[in-house]
Each structure stands twice: as structure tokens, then as C-alpha cells.
Amino acid sequence: MELKNRYRNTESMIGHGNPSFTSAKEAGLLDLSVHNTGRGTLSLPDGREFINMCSCSYLGLDSHPDVLQGAIEVLQRERTLCMSISRLRIRLADLDALEEELSHRWRAKTIVTNSASSASAGLLPLIASGHLLPDGHKPILVFDKSAHFSMNLIKPICADETHVITAPHNDLDFLEDLCRKHARVAYVADGFYSMGGVAIVKDLFHLQDKYGLFLYFDDSHSLSIYGASGEGYVRATMGGEVNSRTIIIGSLGKGFGTAGGAVMLGPQQHADLVGRFAGPLGWSQSLSIPAIGASLASARLHGGADLAERQRALRANVRYFDERVPTRTAGEDFPIKIIDVGPEPLAVERSRRLMAAGFYSSAVFFPIVPKGRAGLRIMLRSNLSTEDLQRLCDAVLELAAPGTSEPLAS
Amino acid sequence: MELKNRYRNTESMIGHGNPSFTSAKEAGLLDLSVHNTGRGTLSLPDGREFINMCSCSYLGLDSHPDVLQGAIEVLQRERTLCMSISRLRIRLADLDALEEELSHRWRAKTIVTNSASSASAGLLPLIASGHLLPDGHKPILVFDKSAHFSMNLIKPICADETHVITAPHNDLDFLEDLCRKHARVAYVADGFYSMGGVAIVKDLFHLQDKYGLFLYFDDSHSLSIYGASGEGYVRATMGGEVNSRTIIIGSLGKGFGTAGGAVMLGPQQHADLVGRFAGPLGWSQSLSIPAIGASLASARLHGGADLAERQRALRANVRYFDERVPTRTAGEDFPIKIIDVGPEPLAVERSRRLMAAGFYSSAVFFPIVPKGRAGLRIMLRSNLSTEDLQRLCDAVLELAAPGTSEPLAS
Numbered sequence: 006m007e008l009k010n011r012y013r014n015t016e017s018m019i020g021h022g023n024p025s026f027t028s029a030k031e032a033g034l035l036d037l038s039v040h041n042t043g044r045g046t047l048s049l050p051d052g053r054e055f056i057n058m059c060s061c062s063y064l065g066l067d068s069h070p071d072v073l074q075g076a077i078e079v080l081q082r083e084r085t086l087c088m089s090i091s092r093l094r095i096r097l098a099d100l101d102a103l104e105e106e107l108s109h110r111w112r113a114k115t116i117v118t119n120s121a122s123s124a125s126a127g128l129l130p131l132i133a134s135g136h137l138l139p140d141g142h143k144p145i146l147v148f149d150k151s152a153h154f155s156m157n158l159i160k161p162i163c164a165d166e167t168h169v170i171t172a173p174h175n176d177l178d179f180l181e182d183l184c185r186k187h188a189r190v191a192y193v194a195d196g197f198y199s200m201g202g203v204a205i206v207k208d209l210f211h212l213q214d215k216y217g218l219f220l221y222f223d224d225s226h227s228l229s230i231y232g233a234s235g236e237g238y239v240r241a242t243m244g245g246e247v248n249s250r251t252i253i254i255g256s257l258g259k260g261f262g263t264a265g266g267a268v269m270l271g272p273q274q275h276a277d278l279v280g281r282f283a284g285p286l287g288w289s290q291s292l293s294i295p296a297i298g299a300s301l302a303s304a305r306l307h308g309g310a311d312l313a314e315r316q317r318a319l320r321a322n323v324r325y326f327d328e329r330v331p332t333r334t335a336g337e338d339f340p341i342k343i344i345d346v347g348p349e350p351l352a353v354e355r356s357r358r359l360m361a362a363g364f365y366s367s368a369v370f371f372p373i374v375p376k377g378r379a380g381l382r383i384m385l386r387s388n389l390s391t392e393d394l395q396r397l398c399d400a401v402l403e404l405a406a407p408g409t410s411e412p413l414a415s
Numbered sequence: 416m417e418l419k420n421r422y423r424n425t426e427s428m429i430g431h432g433n434p435s436f437t438s439a440k441e442a443g444l445l446d447l448s449v450h451n452t453g454r455g456t457l458s459l460p461d462g463r464e465f466i467n468m469c470s471c472s473y474l475g476l477d478s479h480p481d482v483l484q485g486a487i488e489v490l491q492r493e494r495t496l497c498m499s500i501s502r503l504r505i506r507l508a509d510l511d512a513l514e515e516e517l518s519h520r521w522r523a524k525t526i527v528t529n530s531a532s533s534a535s536a537g538l539l540p541l542i543a544s545g546h547l548l549p550d551g552h553k554p555i556l557v558f559d560k561s562a563h564f565s566m567n568l569i570k571p572i573c574a575d576e577t578h579v580i581t582a583p584h585n586d587l588d589f590l591e592d593l594c595r596k597h598a599r600v601a602y603v604a605d606g607f608y609s610m611g612g613v614a615i616v617k618d619l620f621h622l623q624d625k626y627g628l629f630l631y632f633d634d635s636h637s638l639s640i641y642g643a644s645g646e647g648y649v650r651a652t653m654g655g656e657v658n659s660r661t662i663i664i665g666s667l668g669k670g671f672g673t674a675g676g677a678v679m680l681g682p683q684q685h686a687d688l689v690g691r692f693a694g695p696l697g698w699s700q701s702l703s704i705p706a707i708g709a710s711l712a713s714a715r716l717h718g719g720a721d722l723a724e725r726q727r728a729l730r731a732n733v734r735y736f737d738e739r740v741p742t743r744t745a746g747e748d749f750p751i752k753i754i755d756v757g758p759e760p761l762a763v764e765r766s767r768r769l770m771a772a773g774f775y776s777s778a779v780f781f782p783i784v785p786k787g788r789a790g791l792r793i794m795l796r797s798n799l800s801t802e803d804l805q806r807l808c809d810a811v812l813e814l815a816a817p818g819t820s821e822p823l824a825s
Contacts, residue, residue: 009575009576009577010575011575012572013572013575015541015544015546015692016544018692019544022691022692023687026687027687035504036504036506037504037505037506038506038507038508038510038511039507040493040507040508041493041494041495047505059500059504060498060500061499061699062497062499067496067497067498068494068495072496073490073491073494073496076486076496076705080483080487083450083451084453085451085472085477085478086477086478086482086483086672086673086674086706086709087477087673088470088472089472089668089669089672090467090469090471093445094445094446094447095447095449095467096447096448096449097448097450097451098449098450119529120529120533120700122694122698123532123533126536126568130423136425155694158536158540161574161575162422162423162568164571165423165571166425258703259499262496262499263497263703264496264700265703277437278429278433280446281432281436282429282432284532284568285530285532285565288532288564288565289471289669290532290666290668290676293674293675293703293705295486295490295705295709296496296703296705299496299705365504367504
């Protein structure tokens, strides 16, 4: 019998994870069906309202009038919801306009996809096979241990092409050691991690300069909120052109405020191969037409004064939260705050109490974080009023912060 | 060195496929940037117009006024483009309404996803691990050789959970032999295949009755166009409730006319596990809000007189085409017609000539079909006028049908 479960362990994921999901559901924290009230809250069927502190729309662009109007306008003009053919063959001119706008703003050949995860599903196997590397040879492929699920899912596909290794999180020595031993190494990581923390981007580019390390970043959580044109943390750190040993992808459904994903390539890279052979990117489901229209509007907002103002408001809210609530992510210039709790039932209970106070936080537990290290995830946004932010901090300190003592609801 | 390229061969795919893509591009058949004229044609930047004979929107629902208005109305009401949180935690009430409408129409617990391919990426590994099987034990997992790329891509992930086999296309004896030898077998197939042809659905359900065979169908190409409520070929053939040994998925971006995917489950199946552990289905990018509104409108059209009328018009167009143009897919009650050509350059040339006559057909070649067996793919639709359909058949017979002789453009 050949070796199984080298890259995933579904039995463990479900066996250990499902009880926590079930208790979160019982605590009223899952499967919430809502309407947007338009006054900063979401409403439940029973009329209760709450503030969603787990929206990744960090800049509130999802409700920008231009973004909404962009979706409506393209539908009124083109009178179709979908082309229903591979974008490789025929695509709406607006999709080209969107990619041109983003390519200009982000100084990278930008390809728009149906989601960030479909981008990774398409691209990572072509990196594993060497086709997206400058010399066309297969690299050793190294995934950061904390890389997002959407990339880890693809590991076995990559392992059918080349040797795949999982590296300790942000471990530069481990990577440099591999670079010394192997002619070609490619490293797969988040730019900013969904559970807090950031890639050691400058160090990684230094390894690239020294050894030719290939870098693949999913920078979903910093797109739009970082960089003068919202190009994200990795792209902003990189500067210049995107070089032939780096690919950055990200979601347009977070700070960008719309839907879909984006791939940033350099001028020397094989954009044609990506369009033709990167799996989901060439199949018939490309980004839906209203999302293209909305994204084009959001792209036009990037780099303008409105974006910069929203970025500033977000940072002010992050700083205020950090000053009031101690977390291990305090001081990071990013909006994801993790409150460590420990036992899974306690995290669910604290999230339940915050919800009763009108704030939705995610209780996060295995397989999202290691067993016994559950916590609460709170995402800050630019579009939180000072009063709401103060009330949030009050509620967190009273109900959910480290050191809060309470009996478990039994 | 361990065995590589057991499930994919990127080098062959690109090495053999890319020259054909390049010649198709040079012939003006790829990367077409268009506007929809609203009069049945698409227009190119130079003003030329053509009829897209490769749209999978078989019923024209993509441009139904209710569908367009559904997208606009939800944006005007909810004033947001995306929730930017996992649907497992919080989702727009309209998404619940959409799933309820589809569940009612299709008599199956229906979960809406961001795409059909993300549904397969999420579900197939849980079938491989046994978690979606009635007894929770791992099956031998058998992929039909002609299953769509979106399922084949996931093979190595499944192979990290269980033994994966590729079966000859529609080979009942091969499957029955496996069922005799193994206690649990799961089979992965298209319902209606994207290159023409249909699964032997009744025979497969017979094997299910006899041996407990688990069946996973991607029925993207027959959803909406088949069945009284557009439930698709497999679901219509099945009747009754969806049993615990069958999962059907499909795209909402084809006949349905909008975007996203759908998963049909039976009442005994583990919908909670799907929402929590099926990879992309639980990540933060669910179907975008305008697509939800459009899909709810389309769902409401399903089962009504309008749908039945469009289905009839489609069948009439299929019959007319079959009477005039001989293909190996003639007589099939489905709209995908394949015209076999053979050499790749000849398929590109014939597609180019059809395009010059105002009709876009796909030149299909390796890796879409085997090497040296290139062809043209033509998709019929309900919303083709009699005159356009006649002109299409005239053009195909003159320029592209079997036996057409022409020197290759050099």
C-alpha cells in the first residue's frame, strides 16, 4: 500500500474540527442569514442588528456608490449576465479595460480571475512543472507552514510534478539552506497572513537576489489597503517592475471590495501560458459581468484621494484598537487582530458574548489554528465610526480579552 | 526518486498544445475583446460583428430582463457588492432564498458555490476520504477518462486520500468489474460531456442498485436545458429524492445564464460537512451579490412556461442543425455539436473561415481532444433566429463540414 495523507489529513480535520463548528453553530455563530441595513449593521431575521467585525472589506469599497453603479451600468449597457465561454477565446471588452487599469495602477501585467483560489489552483501546478520559471526547469517547491488553505489544497497536484516541502513559518535559515542545496527553489507564502503576521518579504527578496529563489505570494489581505495605488504589501515592497522570479496573486473580494482574483506578472513572464494552461483560468467560468463592472469602478478609485483617505482611516482605527486591546498582533500595521484564548469551547463562548453585545467576531479553531489554541479574530475597517470602535473595544475588554475570567456556559 | 506525473503531464500538455493555441491566436480566434450589440451579435473593436456559436448560455437566459433586473435590484436594495466573509459564518439572506428556490425546483438540498470547479475542488477530496459516503469509509475512486479538466485537476488530491483509477469512457463492464472486486467504489463523470456524448446514466444507477456504487456527476452542460424544472439530465433521470450515494453538481454559468455553481445533495447527506470542510466552499469568496440576485431571478424562471418554451426552441434548433449537418453527435438531444477535422492546422483554418463568414466556432485540439483529432465545436442555442441558423448551416456545409476540401492557408 502506498503512502497516503502526506499532504492532507481529512480524518483529523473533520474529527477534531467538527465538534467546534457544531458548538459554534449552537451558539448562533454560524449560518447567519442577513440583510445589510445600510447604516453599518447587518440585520438578522428576528430583527437583531450587529456589526460584522469579520468582514475583509477593510476599506468599505464594497458599498462605494461608484462600485455599485459600475456593476449596474455594465449590465444596462451590455444586457448580458455572462458570456459563457472561456475568456481565452472571447471576453467582454470591459474585462480588458479592467486588466489594463489594474496593470497600470499596479505596474504589473494583471490578469483577473474568478477567485484568488482558482488562480492558485491554476498557477501553482505550472510553477511546480517549471513552466513559469525563467529557465523552464522544475524547482523544489516549498510551502510555508502557515500558507492559506487555498494553496495547501493544491500541494498534492504540485507533488505530482515535483518535490514538495513544507517549511516552518517565516524560517529564513531553512529556506537559505534549501537554496544552497538546490539549484531551483520556489517558495509559496501569504503576503499578509489571514491569522495575523506578515511574510519576511525583504529577506525573501534578498534570498532571491542571492540564489534566484522563485517567490509566489497570495497577498489577498493587503491588496488595496497597502501601497499608494493599493497594490498590496508585497508589490509595494518590491518596487520597480515585477521580476521574472516573482508572482503575486490576491483576492478582489476583500479590501478591493468586489469579487474575483488578480494575478500580477512581470513583463518577462509567460502570460499566454497562464491564460491557456492554468486550469480554472482557461475554463468557461470567468469573473461575472457585474463583478467586472464593479471591479473596473474600484480599480479607477485606486490611487485616487478617496483610497488614500480610506487607508488612513483604517490605520487610525487599527492604532486605536491596539492602544486599547492587547493582542499578539498589536503594533502590526494590518487590520487582522487575533485574541488568543486557548480551549475551543472558551473561544466559542467569548465570541457568543461579543455577539450578544452586538459585535460579530470569528471564533477560530482547528483546523484554522492548532488544536487547543483557539481564539477570536477581529478585522478592523476604515468604515467604523469612532463611537462603534470605542464600544467594540469596551466590549472586547469586558467580555473577551486575555485575562477575562468567566465560567463556561454549560 | 518517487514516481511523478501519474495524474498530469504538464510538459506534454504545453509542448503539444501550445503550438495550436498560437496558430489559433494568429488566425484571430483567441483573445477576442467584444461588446454585446443586443441584436444577437458580438462586436469587435474594428466594428466587425459575429454570432458566437460557442456560448454555453443555451437558453439565452443570460440576457433575460428578469435576470438582469435581479442583479440590479439586489444591489439597489442591499447596497453592497460583497459580504467578504465565509458564507459558513454570515451570508446574504438572498443566498438562502436562492438555495431554497433551487432546492424546491430541483427536489434536492442545493448549495450554491462560486463555480462548478470550486465545488469539485471541495467535494471530491471529501468523497475520496469517505466522509461523504454513507458509511464514512474510503472508496476506490474512479474517474471517467473523459471527465472534465476541472475534476481531473483534483485527482492527485484525491490520490493522497485513496486509490484513484482512470476508467475507459462509459465502460460499464470495467466499472462492474471494479464493483465486484471492491466493497466501495465511487465514480466521477460528466452528465453530459463538454465534447459531446452523454453518461450511461441509467446503467450507472443500475450498478448503484446492485453494488452500492457511489456516483458523482458534473452535469453543467445539461442543467436548465433538461428536465421540467431545468434540473438537468442526471437529476431528471434519477427521479425521486437524491439518494445518499449520489452527488450532482453543475455550473450556473451555462444554460442557467448567470454565474456560480450548484451542488445537489440528498436529505441523508452531510450538508454541514460540505459547508465546513469542502475547501473553497468554506473560504471567504462565495458567489458575488449581483450574481446571487440574477440567479434568484433565473431560479424563479425555472419550471415556468418561459423555460419550457426556450427548451423547445433549443431542441428545434438542434434538430434542424442535425438534419442539415452530419456530425458524429447528430441525433443527440443536446446542443454541443462536434465536427471532426483531424489535423490541428486544418481545424484552425476551418474555424477561421467560419469566423470570416460571421460565425465563431471553437477550434478544439490537444489537450482538449487527443492529438491529431482536432475539430470544431459548435453550440446551438434557443435564441438563434431561423435565418441565422440557416446561414450557419450553409456556412458550415460550405466551409467546414467533413469532406470539405481546401488547401491549407500557408
